Amino acid sequence: MHAPERVTLHAATARLSLTWHEGQTQWIDNATLRERCPCSTCRRMAQSGAAPRSGPHIAIVEIQPMGYGVRIVFSDGHAQGIYPWEYLAGIAHTPVGP
Ligand SMILES: [Zn+2]
Numbered sequence: 633m634h635a636p637e638r639v640t641l642h643a644a645t646a647r648l649s650l651t652w653h654e655g656q657t658q659w660i661d662n663a664t665l666r667e668r669c670p671c672s673t674c675r676r677m678a679q680s681g682a683a684p685r686s687g688p689h690i691a692i693v694e695i696q697p698m699g700y701g702v703r704i705v706f707s708d709g710h711a712q713g714i715y716p717w718e719y720l721a722g723i724a725h726t727p728v729g730p
Pocket residue numbers: 669670671672673674675710712713
């Protein structure tokens with residue numbers, strides 16, 4: 633899967649947007665991204681029924697391009713998750729306006 637053309641942080645609305653080559657833009661809430669963190673620690677927690685803690689106030693501090701995806705640094709200090717593009721496309725909701 634190719635990288636999106638653009639990945640943008642929207643601090644005011646606590647969302648991330650992904651613009652794909654087809655021109656389609658997908659939006660994902662920060663809280664959703666935190667809850668679906670694919671790192672081994674969070675996956676283990678999710679499997680044991682204890683979803684990673686998140687909240688409406690979670691922010692994304694930084695996104696670091698990793699080639700096949702992005703590493704997301706959250707305001708709670710968690711930065712272990714590397715989100716492959718395909719995984720992000722899977723979590724993204726149907727396109728909504730900005
Ligand atoms: Zn994690």
